[in-house]
Amino acid sequence: MNPLLEALWYILPAYFANASPVIFKGKTPMDFGKKFKDGRRILGDGKTWRGFFGGLLAGTLVAVIQYYLTPNFYGSLAMALKLGFALSLGALLGDLIGSFIKRRVGMPRGYPAVGLDQWGFIITALLLAYPIKALSTGQVLFLLVVTPFIHWGANIFAYKMGWKSVPW
């Protein structure tokens, strides 16, 4: 498989894990509305438990589907589950870290943090998945370059579908 397509195929669970909370979002904020010692919300209302677990499940499921489509890419179902879960957890944790940072610097919920919104989730997803199945440096660089565009396209798509109130 072309190494660049292989990189996209590899990262797909993280993409779906990052995108699906927009659809699965729930009511209970992950910080339960609590504030940090700086008087601002810890994470904000943009992070709900249902979104988090929905994203984790969706991302892991995508890897299982990918396993049945390209079994030799993963080698085993167990590997697909491990990699899918690690990529999804990494993506969602990266998104939480991004929200935490945005709240600390006083950005309101939904405020665009260029760079952080596009790379945060990808970097943590790649870090968590690295020990399970590593990509080449070139493939990682390719993903860092192409993800902002896919992120941009997906957010506009979600905005047009009415899933997001902002196209970013």
Ligand SMILES: CC(C)=CCC/C(C)=C/CC/C(C)=C/CC/C(C)=C/COC[C@@H](COP(=O)(O)O)OC/C=C(\C)CC/C=C(\C)CC/C=C(\C)CCC=C(C)C
């Ligand atoms: C403009 C360019 C160059 C590409 C555009 C690609 C595009 C239009 C993708 C849309 C894919 C899609 C159908 C998305 C689902 C809709 C959805 C729920 C989007 C919600 O996005 C919200 C956002 C979360 O916000 P936050 O980041 O601020 O927390 O998540 C951003 C989403 C992503 C970063 C990834 C979205 C991509 C997918 C869900 C899978 C699509 C896969 C590809 C485009 C790569 C194809 C791979 C192969 C190997 C064929």
Ligand SMILES: Nc1ccn([C@@H]2O[C@H](COP(=O)(O)OP(=O)(O)OP(=O)(O)O)[C@@H](O)[C@H]2O)c(=O)n1
């Ligand atoms: N763990 C998560 C992540 C996202 N979402 C949902 O997906 C939407 C888009 O995610 P994102 O853009 O990351 O959240 P923002 O609203 O921009 O909040 P923040 O400023 O904290 O990023 C959120 O509004 C929220 O409805 C969720 O419910 N749970």
Ligand SMILES: [Mg+2]
């Ligand atoms: Mg956002």
